[in-house]
Amino acid sequence: MADLFADDVPPPTTVHEPAADAPLADRIRPRSLDDIVGQEHLTGPDGAIGRMVAAGKLSSLILWGPPGTGKTSIARLLADAVGLRFVALSAVFSGVADLKKVFAEARQAAKAGQRTLLFVDEIHRFSRAQQDGFLPYVEDGTVTLVGATTENPSFELxxxxxxxxxxxxxHRLDHAALCKLLDRAEELTKRPLPLTSDARDxxxxxxxxxxxxxxNQAETLFDVELEEQLDPAGLAGFLQRRVAVYDKDREGHYNLISALHKTIRGSDPQAALYYLARMLTAGEEPFYLLRRLTRAAMEDIGLADPQALVQCLAxxxxxxxxxxxxxxxxxVQACLYLAVAPKSNAAYSAQKTAWRSARETGSLMPPAHILNAPTKLMKDxxxxxxxxxxxxxEGAFSGQDYWPEGMTSETFYEPTDRGFEARVRERLAYWxxxxxxxxNPSDEE
Structure with a gap:
C-alpha cells in the first residue's frame, strides 16, 4: 500500500485559538482536561482518561454520549495532554479519499517521530466498509483513533x-455542570445574564x-439589551423551545419504549405516563405506541384483567x-389502565411453552374420538x-382425554391468583x- 502515500504531505491540522467574534461555545471551550465539566468519572485521577494521561499512553477510544457533553473537547485536549498530533474529521462530510489522505499524512508524521490522534466525529455515520478501513492503521499504530458518537456503539460500529x-x-451534563458553564460565560463576557434566579434555573x-x-441560548441573551431581568415566563417567550432529542430509528427510541413497557409491568402509573409523554411530545407515531400498549396488555396483564386488551383497542x-x-x-387512559391493572404473564408463558411442545410433537395425531368422520371409511x-x-x-363436562396418543397431558397455562385469573384458577381446579x-370412579368412595 506504499504507493498510496505521497512523499510530501500538508502540515497536520492544528487547533487555533477562537476568534474574538467566534460563537460563545467556541470561545469558552476548556483549555485543559481539568476544565471539562460533568465528566469527572472519566477525566478525574481515577477515571479512564485520567489514568491514560498520567501514564502518558493513550489507547484508541470511542466516546459515546449525548450531544453537547464535551466529546470534541476531550479528544482535542487528549492530544495536547499526551503530545500527539491532532487531526479531526467528520464522518458526515468525509469519504474514502479523505481517510486515505489522513492516513498518508499520519504515516509521514510517524517517520518524523510524531504520532497522530485522529478524531472522527459522528463515526457511526461511516459505512461498515469504511469502518473496516480503519483497522490496519489502528492496529499498526499509524493513528490513535478517537471516535465520537451519540448512538450505541454496539449497534452502530x-x-x-x-x-x-x-x-x-x-454523561449528559447535570444541573451543577451546566451552571458552571453559565458562570464561565458570564466571566468571559463580563456581564451577568439578564435573568431572575428562577429563570436561570x-x-x-x-x-x-x-x-x-x-x-447558544445564553449568547442570544447576551446579544440583546434588556431593561429588566426576565422571569421564567418572559424567558419562555423570548427563546425558542428546544425540540426533544429523539430519533425514531435510533437507540433513544428503544430506550424509551422499553422504559414505558417496564413501568407498566411494574405498576407505576406515574412513571408510565411520563415516558408516554416523553415519546408523544418528541413526535413519536401514536399508532406505534398503541401497538406497544396492546402488546403490554397481552404480555403482562392477560386474563388477570381481560378488559386491558379491550381498553387498548378502544x-x-x-x-x-x-x-x-x-x-x-x-x-393516556389506556396507559394508566394497564399500569394499575393486576399483572399476569401466564398467557405469555403458556404461549412459549405450548409452541415449544408443538414443535417437538408436531407429527402426533389427535385422538380418534375427537376427529370428524364425514365419510363411511373414516367412521369404520x-x-x-x-x-x-x-x-x-351432566355439568356440561365430560372429562375426556383430548391429548394425542403417546403424549401425556401437559400444563401450559397456570393462572395466577390475581384479578380475574383468581376465578379462572378456581375453575381449572374444579374441572x-x-x-x-x-x-377414576373408585376415588369417589
Whole structure:
C-alpha cells in the first residue's frame, strides 16, 4: 500500500485559538482536561482518561454520549495532554479519499517521530466498509483513533473496530455542570445574564443536559439589551423551545419504549405516563405506541384483567376517530389502565411453552374420538367413536382425554391468583377434580 502515500504531505491540522467574534461555545471551550465539566468519572485521577494521561499512553477510544457533553473537547485536549498530533474529521462530510489522505499524512508524521490522534466525529455515520478501513492503521499504530458518537456503539460500529477500542460513556451534563458553564460565560463576557434566579434555573433545565445548546441560548441573551431581568415566563417567550432529542430509528427510541413497557409491568402509573409523554411530545407515531400498549396488555396483564386488551383497542379506535391532540387522551387512559391493572404473564408463558411442545410433537395425531368422520371409511376406522358431547353430559363436562396418543397431558397455562385469573384458577381446579373423578370412579368412595 506504499504507493498510496505521497512523499510530501500538508502540515497536520492544528487547533487555533477562537476568534474574538467566534460563537460563545467556541470561545469558552476548556483549555485543559481539568476544565471539562460533568465528566469527572472519566477525566478525574481515577477515571479512564485520567489514568491514560498520567501514564502518558493513550489507547484508541470511542466516546459515546449525548450531544453537547464535551466529546470534541476531550479528544482535542487528549492530544495536547499526551503530545500527539491532532487531526479531526467528520464522518458526515468525509469519504474514502479523505481517510486515505489522513492516513498518508499520519504515516509521514510517524517517520518524523510524531504520532497522530485522529478524531472522527459522528463515526457511526461511516459505512461498515469504511469502518473496516480503519483497522490496519489502528492496529499498526499509524493513528490513535478517537471516535465520537451519540448512538450505541454496539449497534452502530463494527465488532472488529470495537474490539480495538475502549468505549467510554459520557454523561449528559447535570444541573451543577451546566451552571458552571453559565458562570464561565458570564466571566468571559463580563456581564451577568439578564435573568431572575428562577429563570436561570429554567434556562438550565431547557438545555436537557446539552452544554452547547445552553451556551447558544445564553449568547442570544447576551446579544440583546434588556431593561429588566426576565422571569421564567418572559424567558419562555423570548427563546425558542428546544425540540426533544429523539430519533425514531435510533437507540433513544428503544430506550424509551422499553422504559414505558417496564413501568407498566411494574405498576407505576406515574412513571408510565411520563415516558408516554416523553415519546408523544418528541413526535413519536401514536399508532406505534398503541401497538406497544396492546402488546403490554397481552404480555403482562392477560386474563388477570381481560378488559386491558379491550381498553387498548378502544383507544386505537378513539385516536383514529379524533386524531391529535384530542385523541392522545385515549392513549393516556389506556396507559394508566394497564399500569394499575393486576399483572399476569401466564398467557405469555403458556404461549412459549405450548409452541415449544408443538414443535417437538408436531407429527402426533389427535385422538380418534375427537376427529370428524364425514365419510363411511373414516367412521369404520374409528373417527369420532365414543366422542362425548359435553353439552349432553351432566355439568356440561365430560372429562375426556383430548391429548394425542403417546403424549401425556401437559400444563401450559397456570393462572395466577390475581384479578380475574383468581376465578379462572378456581375453575381449572374444579374441572381437574371432576376430570379425576370421572376417570377414576373408585376415588369417589
Amino acid at each position: 463494527n465488532a472488529a473496530l470495537l474490539s480495538r477500542c475502549q468505549v467510554l460513556i459520557l 429554567a434556562l438550565v433545565a431547557s438545555a436537557d443536559g446539552d452544554g452547547r445548546f445552553l451556551l 383507544a386505537k379506535d378513539a385516536y383514529d376517530f379524533l386524531g391529535s391532540p384530542e385523541g392522545e387522551l385515549a392513549l 376406522i374409528g373417527y369420532g367413536k365414543n366422542y362425548a358431547y359435553d353439552h349432553s353430559v 381437574e377434580e371432576m376430570r379425576r373423578e370421572k376417570r
